[in-house]
Amino acid sequence: QLSTGFYSSSCPGALGAVASVVQSAVAKEPRMGASILRLFFHDCFVQGCDGSLLLDDTPSFQGEKTAMPNNGSVRGFEVIDAIKVAVENICPGVVSCADVLAIAARDSVVALGGPNWAVKVGRRDSTTASFSGANNNIPPPTSGLANLTSLFAAQGLSQKDMVALSGSHTIGQARCTNFRAHIYNETDIDSGFAGTRQSGCPPNSGSGDNNLAPLDLQTPIAFENNYYKNLVAKKGLLHSDQELFNGGATDPLVQYYASSQSAFFADFVAGMIKMGDISPLIGNNGEIRKNCRKSN
Ligand code: HEM
């Protein structure tokens, strides 16, 4: 079972090494903090938090990177590689890639002004990945509230965890292809905001698909509760975002987080710890990869 002190004697420098690489990466490009946080989510929802997402495709191995939610979208693997090199330099063969990702996700949130918490570690790395799991388990931005709730429930996460973890969309960017239908065809959106986003995202698919817009219109590189304030103002960028405040069961929780950043931070931390507990490989299961991109 995972614990916060797992590396305290085997690699006391691990936490500091991860933090320092994350801090310089985020200083260089603040969006990287968002990208790393998302990697942890996309890892944990497929076979648990086992580093499966980090494995590269080869001619004889299909990984998760080209699955629908990841293809052309996930980023930050070079930073994970750099962290792994730094950690291998101080204690070779000790710290898993799955743990590197869990710690880096926390450090990314902290680097952008969010809450801090003690990360549970002791995960080992998978030798397998699941392309179909990545396609089926990670919610698409077209999801409605019921679908979002059931995809989180399938991972042992509650609707409250789902709403709190979605506050991650207070940082980072999304591509036009993922919010086009919401800003052109839907009515649960502030019309001024829809117009603003339409100007950077052409209406026809195939044109401007990869144009970026911030998930939080005001402060996409600061981790606070603005995401929920946006939802209350009908300024959620993704269809799935606005589903959390669209006349359904989660409206009161969104309003609560919009009014209390400390309540959001507390529930976000609880959700991150719960998500980090999804099906870890422990004991003799899995391995400690030397290179996060391939099994040993
Ligand atoms: C609730 C269901 C969720 C859906 C439907 C969803 C969907 C998406 C989509 C479509 C994007 C934009 C990707 C692109 O356009 O390339 C995105 C970005 C992002 N997501 Fe989520 N997400 C969800 C939950 C989460 C959770 C639980 C986390 C973290 C704990 C998270 C963290 C992020 C971050 C930080 C970004 C920005 C990444 C960057 O700028 O590189 N999301 N999400």
Ligand SMILES: [Ca+2]
């Ligand atoms: Ca995984």
